[in-house]
Amino acid sequence: MGPNLLPNYGEAVAMILFVIGFANLLLQKNIIKKIIGLNIMDTGTYLFLALKGYIAGRVAPIIVDGVTEAENYINPIPSGLVLTGIVVSVSVTALMLSLTVRLYKRYNTLNLDEISTRLKKEGI
Amino acid sequence: MDVIRNFPAVSILMCIFAGIISSGLKGKAARKVNAVLMCIVTVLNLATLMYTIELKTYFVYVMGMFPAPWGNELRVSVMEASMALFFCIVMMLSVAGGIKKLGDEVADDKLHLYYVLMDLLLSSLLALCYTNDLFTAYVFIEINTIAACGLIMIRQNGRTIEAAVRYMVMSLLGSGMILLGICITYDITGHLLMSNIKEGMVRALEGGEYAIPVLVTITLLSVGLAIKSALFPFHAWLPDAYGYSTVSSAAVLSSLVSKGYIFLLFKIIYRVIGFDIYCDSRIIDVLFIFGLMGMIFGSTSAIRENDIRRMIAYSSVAQIGYIYMGIGMGTEFGMTAGIFHIFTHGATKSLLFIAAIGLTDVSGGSRKFIEITGAGYRHKWAGIGFTVGALSMVGIPLFAGFISKLLFAEASLSLGYKALPALIVLGISTILNAIYFMKTVIRIYTPVENSGYETVGFKNGRLYTVVIIAFIVLNVVLGVASDRIVDLIHMGLAVFA
Numbered sequence: 001m002g003p004n005l006l007p008n009y010g011e012a013v014a015m016i017l018f019v020i021g022f023a024n025l026l027l028q029k030n031i032i033k034k035i036i037g038l039n040i041m042d043t044g045t046y047l048f049l050a051l052k053g054y055i056a057g058r059v060a061p062i063i064v065d066g067v068t069e070a071e072n073y074i075n076p077i078p079s080g081l082v083l084t085g086i087v088v089s090v091s092v093t094a095l096m097l098s099l100t101v102r103l104y105k106r107y108n109t110l111n112l113d114e115i116s117t118r119l120k121k122e123g124i
Numbered sequence: 125m126d127v128i129r130n131f132p133a134v135s136i137l138m139c140i141f142a143g144i145i146s147s148g149l150k151g152k153a154a155r156k157v158n159a160v161l162m163c164i165v166t167v168l169n170l171a172t173l174m175y176t177i178e179l180k181t182y183f184v185y186v187m188g189m190f191p192a193p194w195g196n197e198l199r200v201s202v203m204e205a206s207m208a209l210f211f212c213i214v215m216m217l218s219v220a221g222g223i224k225k226l227g228d229e230v231a232d233d234k235l236h237l238y239y240v241l242m243d244l245l246l247s248s249l250l251a252l253c254y255t256n257d258l259f260t261a262y263v264f265i266e267i268n269t270i271a272a273c274g275l276i277m278i279r280q281n282g283r284t285i286e287a288a289v290r291y292m293v294m295s296l297l298g299s300g301m302i303l304l305g306i307c308i309t310y311d312i313t314g315h316l317l318m319s320n321i322k323e324g325m326v327r328a329l330e331g332g333e334y335a336i337p338v339l340v341t342i343t344l345l346s347v348g349l350a351i352k353s354a355l356f357p358f359h360a361w362l363p364d365a366y367g368y369s370t371v372s373s374a375a376v377l378s379s380l381v382s383k384g385y386i387f388l389l390f391k392i393i394y395r396v397i398g399f400d401i402y403c404d405s406r407i408i409d410v411l412f413i414f415g416l417m418g419m420i421f422g423s424t425s426a427i428r429e430n431d432i433r434r435m436i437a438y439s440s441v442a443q444i445g446y447i448y449m450g451i452g453m454g455t456e457f458g459m460t461a462g463i464f465h466i467f468t469h470g471a472t473k474s475l476l477f478i479a480a481i482g483l484t485d486v487s488g489g490s491r492k493f494i495e496i497t498g499a500g501y502r503h504k505w506a507g508i509g510f511t512v513g514a515l516s517m518v519g520i521p522l523f524a525g526f527i528s529k530l531l532f533a534e535a536s537l538s539l540g541y542k543a544l545p546a547l548i549v550l551g552i553s554t555i556l557n558a559i560y561f562m563k564t565v566i567r568i569y570t571p572v573e574n575s576g577y578e579t580v581g582f583k584n585g586r587l588y589t590v591v592i593i594a595f596i597v598l599n600v601v602l603g604v605a606s607d608r609i610v611d612l613i614h615m616g617l618a619v620f621a
Contacts (some may be wrong), residue, residue: 018304025297034293041300045307051310077316081259085303088266092299095270096292099277101283115286122282 010051017044031057031100035093042089046082053078128175131168132198132208134256135186138165139247143240153233158219158239165246166212169300173205175610182619184256193320199256203616207387208253213598214379214470215246221591222372223480225485229279229370238278239368245271245376252384255414257584258306258396259316261388265302265352269295273380275373276365287364291509298351305344307395312337318395322621326396342397349389350411353382355448356418359441363429366437371481374433374560375474378440383466386447390463393451394621403454412452412542414501416549418445423556431491432484435560436476441515442553443469449546457535460613464531467602467609468524473597477514482506483568493567500568507568509592514561516599519554524602531553531610 003014011035017040024037053075061073100110142161146154176182183199189195219242230238248268255261269292277288310316312334313324328334351358366374393402402408422441429435443465450462468491486502487495500507516523529550536546602609 010426022297022300025293025300031289038296038300042303045300045304048304049310051306052307078310081307081310084259084263086434088263092266092270092292092296096289096296099273099285099289099292102277103282103289106282106285112286112289115282119282119286 001038011048013026014044014048014051015081017041019043019045031096031103031112032110034112035100038096039093042085046085049078049082049085053082125175128171129185129200131172132200132205132250135165135168135208136247136250136254139250141244143243143247146236146240146243149231149236151239154236154239155223158242161243162212162216162219162246165250166209166216169205169209169212169250172200173202173209176200176202176205177615180615180619192317193315193358196255196257196260197317198254199319201616202612203463203620204253206612206616207249210383210467210470211249211253211380212246214474215242215249215376215589217594218375218379218474218478218597219372220587220596222370222375224585224588225371225481231280234278234280237274241271241274241278242372242376245275245381249380249384252388256318256395257316258309258318258321258424260304261391262299262306265385265388266299268381268384269299269352272377274376276369278373279368279370281368283364283368285369287361290361291365294358295352298348298358301344301348301351305341307349308337308341308344309558318391322398325396325401329401338397338401338405339405342402342407344407345392345396346389346407346411349385349392350414350448353385353389354441354444355411356414356421356441356445359418359422359444362441363425363434366477367431367434367438371477374437375477378437378477379474381546382440382444383470386444386462386466389451390459391620393459393618397591401620408452408454410452411448412454412546415445415448415450415452416545418442418554419449419549419553420445423553423560427556427560429560430493432480432493432496432564433477433491434471435564436480436597439476439557439560440469440473441558442567443473443517446528446532446553449549450535453535453539453542453546455535455538456617457531457538459617460610461528461531461535463613463617464606464610466526468528471524471595471598471602472513472516475509475592475599476517478588478591478595479506479509479513482592483510483518485582493564497567497570498572500565501571505589505592509596510568510598511565512596514565516603518558518561522600522603523608524599527603527606527610 021037021041021044025034025041028034028037055074058072058074061076103115104110107118142157146157182199185198187196189439244267248264251264252261273288273292277284277293279290309321312328313321315321315324329338354362365380393399419442422438426435426438429438447462447465450458482494482503483499483506484491487499516525519525519529536543
């Protein structure tokens with residue numbers, strides 16, 4: 001906290017997004033809202049990475065006009081990491097959604113707590 | 125024998141390709157592919173272990189064309205190779221032990237998917253063992269999670285799907301934290317390779333201004349992995365997930381999946397953060413306290429349980445607590461004991477799950493305690509297997525569990541203010557373990573008049589007996605040859621960092 005907060009407002013926003021998503025994923029009862037929370041959480045992380053990877057005034061490291069000094073380019077790895085992360089989170093989201101479809105077909109509700117109480121009543 | 129250097133990478137890739145091929149095969153063919161794969165991978169890892177023991181240090185396998193600070197690499201030493209070999213052996217035995225039961229548990233048209241998931245799980249476990257790149261580790265953590273989730277829900281009933289959702293939610297919270305931790309680590313140090321990160325960490329801490337970000341990173345990585353490996357307050361998903369999935373899934377999940385994450389935590393402690401920096405942070409006290417609480421609360425929940433599978437599942441919570449107590453001690457001996465307990469718990473818990481299925485099957489398929497009375501007479505080998513597993517978990521000499529308890533007790537003596545709580549909780553936990561395991565053993569050997577129990581689904585197979593005997597041998601070997609294994613762990617830890 002202090003003088004660095006204002007220049008780094010992007011990172012602060014990313015962290016706030018992360019916490020919002022985390023809390024939603026943890027606390028929501030509705031499975032769809034949980035999944036939305038998951039996506040917000042991941043997006044926060046990617047925003048953080050993308051911000052850290054970008055340096056104002058520099059361009060992506062693709063040499064077009066013979067400029068080879070590293071000072072002119074940004075580090076491409078954070079962008080690569082963001083892409084990888086997006087792929088992972090898409091597949092995880094798809095898996096969660098398919099599980100949700102299964103549960104909804106069986107119990108006609110999206111509320112995880114209600115499903116648990118019903119399961120306890122069923123016995124097995 | 126430089127060709128052996130390729131074996132770790134080959135074994136990981138072979139698992140992935142076997143998974144891809146199996147997705148297009150019929151169930152039985154996929155089973156054959158899986159069986160052959162596991163045999164080959166076990167042999168490859170055994171060769172790697174032999175090679176590293178001879179080598180006495182680590183070797184690096186560069187993946188792709190780029191050298192150290194940029195490229196991706198595997199790093200192999202005794203520690204990684206022995207853990208990978210152990211994972212392969214336990215997985216092979218667990219799958220073989222549950223193979224007869226699988227026909228009842230999984231629909232025929234889904235059988236090949238089961239083996240696809242097993243192949244992918246093995247590949248991710250091996251990758252978590254061998255990789256030296258933090259982001260690769262993250263990707264394989266996610267593959268591990270997805271495969272484990274599939275293994276839980278492949279037995280289609282309401283319980284397993286609900287358990288899978290709960291498992292996914294907790295796992296994703298953990299992965300989110302790990303991912304953020306990795307991102308901050310990368311921002312602080314500018315590296316993704318573990319050994320380079322450590323140099324960067326030391327440099328970042330010299331200035332003093334990065335103390336808080338480093339602490340945040342350590343916290344995020346440790347808590348994320350603790351959530352994923354079901355340390356005490358985050359264990360709510362565990363009993364359902366282990367209790368209602370197929371028997372091989374339960375054995376593999378409890379003895380391998382959580383251990384993969386814990387092994388990664390060991391790697392992070394030694395190779396990414398650095399042992400001293402990690403021990404100076406207060407996070408190890410937190411892990412220590414939650415480990416102790418897990419040892420007690422896991423056991424008390426197990427005592428209250430009326431269902432044998434769920435009881436064994438709750439016992440896992442206690443055993444995970446032991447390992448985290450070892451980490452929380454923050455000494456070399458504590459870590460050694462923790463790693464030894466990974467072996468112990470892996471070998472014993474899968475034995476218990478496999479034996480429990482034999483006991484419930486000769487009791488009309490019921491898992492309630494009252495129904496399994498005398499089951500030890502109806503199914504001889506399952507009874508013996510369960511007894512051995514129970515004795516090992518309680519900590520009777522000759523079996524593996526005794527050695528890990530001994531190591532934990534020895535390690536706690538040199539601790540100072542942590543020594544007393546560690547010893548007291550170790551004692552209490554042992555008594556609690558004895559209560560619920562011995563209760564079960566006495567029950568399965570209580571003779572009953574009425575022998576009219578129906579035997580369901582269990583064709584008293586020779587394979588099952590072989591698996592039970594192999595698990596018992598594994599347990600006894602861990603218990604008897606513990607000197608060699610502890611030496612091996614010390615040797616591994618010396619070159620681990």
